[in-house]
Amino acid sequence: MESFIRTDDLSMTGGSPIIGAPLGGIVYQGIGEYAGHLDTELGVVDDSWGEFRFVRGKERQVFWTRNVWLEPFRLEFGSISEAAAALRSVQRNWAPSLFTQFRRGELIKAKLPPITDKPRSFPWLVPDAPMGAWTLLDEHTLIGSARCASPFPGGIVEFTEDKEGPPSRAYLKVQEALVRARTFPKPGERCIDAGATPGGWTWVLAGLGARVTAIDRASLDERVLAMDGVEYLKHDAFTLAPEELGPTDWLFSDVICYPERLYAWIERWLSSGLCRNFICTLKMQGEPDWETIRRFAAIQGSTVVHLCANKHELTWIRIGK
Ligand SMILES: C[S@@+](CC[C@H](N)C(=O)[O-])C[C@H]1O[C@@H](n2cnc3c(N)ncnc32)[C@H](O)[C@@H]1O
Structure with missing residues (x-):
């Protein structure tokens, strides 16, 4: 199994170190019941995994997306520790969005710095530190991106609900x-x-x-x-x-x-x-x-x-x- 490659020549990557092989395009994450709207917006795609759509070339303007992965790469890895070490070598924050390989994904997640997915209390100032995203395609293949459009882990945020104060959930x-x-x-x-x-x-x-x-x-x-x-x-x-x-x-x-x-x-x-x-x-x-x-x-x-x-x-x- 090929081990991960890390590039430290930042001039090649627009500022962030990369691991694995760049996909040369953008990954768009669909939104459950509205995934069809993303497919309409994108038209023909180059690849598709679960709720993710990959399109070669520059970022397209789409609206019906949970998150956009701006610098996606493919990482072939041998062990759980190897996958986690590769991600950690780039930055602290990585959130999984798994659609398969759930158990293996959880084991990789456990070896990464913790990220809170608890509901936030409002108002909350989102930290500036980049929030990376990753998923698994199979036992030895990870797709990820250190830079994403959404600042929230996996594009998801929840707020602590107040069931008494506000008169509606809006x-x-x-x-x-x-x-x-x-x-x-x-x-x-x-x-x-x-x-x-x-x-x-x-x-x-x-x-x-x-x-x-x-x-x-x-x-x-x-x-x-x-x-x-x-x-x-x-x-x-x-x-x-x-x-x-x-x-x-x-x-x-x-x-x-x-x-x-x-x-x-x-x-x-x-x-x-x-x-x-x-x-x-x-x-x-x-x-x-x-x-x-x-x-x-x-x-x-x-x-x-x-x-x-x-x-x-x-x-x-x-x-x-
Ligand atoms: C989804 S509700 C708003 C919920 C509200 N934001 C909240 O947090 O409780 C939509 C509201 O739009 C109002 N509405 C519809 N047409 C309107 C108009 N032309 N001018 C003002 N209000 C209108 C309706 O009366 C309804 O109360």
Whole structure:
């Protein structure tokens, strides 16, 4: 069995040492029941293992992915210790995403520095240290990548649930989006929360000490309404012009609507210059609205991601300077 090769000539690898043989492409990890959307986005793929799709060449823009492996390599290894030593020689953090060879994978994991997969309490600042990913194809073949798009182990993050405070579980989406954005509304900053009812997102934002204007056609939960800094507007959010609502530090939207309706409103906000930071859910009905998703992603400084807490929806995040 070939033992691992480590390259320390960093000029060859764009900055990170590599082990094994570079695949010369990108690995995309699908998301359970939405894996079909990733297949639609990628079209023809060069290889496929479990939920992973490998495509040669440069990174493609895809949205329905749990994680993207940016520098994938194939490592042929003899023993469990050899596989673990190879990974450790590159960096500390490596998280497995196994779809086969579970027992062997667990044994390799046990020889790597521990990574917490316990639920996180919010707010949480994700460390900058790279989070690598790996899986096993068979007893002696590992595919991995030291650099990945997601900062979370295996692309997965969970937050400690509060079953009493928030009036809906939707609050988990805004928590995850803010953690991904690596920034949070500061005490005293103004947030507009469109489609706020029953009030999970407003509960999170007011909990951070922000002032929140919650807008919805349906009534807000009374306990949320009573929180410091919360005001409520019973209104169709999209018929309110940015100039009527006034300057705000953050605009949040979890409105159930066609993405293009939201896009039209967001365009008005962007051209008004009245808001810097945006976190909005793009809700899909049936086939994703690919054109509008791409238009959101093309807005300067944007990312469109599928959060662990998202269902058939994506989240558009744009943090201004
Ligand atoms: C998924 S729920 C929002 C959940 C909320 N983010 C939370 O954390 O509790 C979607 C909300 O959008 C509201 N909605 C739908 N169309 C709207 C519109 N045009 N303007 C304002 N709210 C709207 C609905 O009344 C509903 O309360």
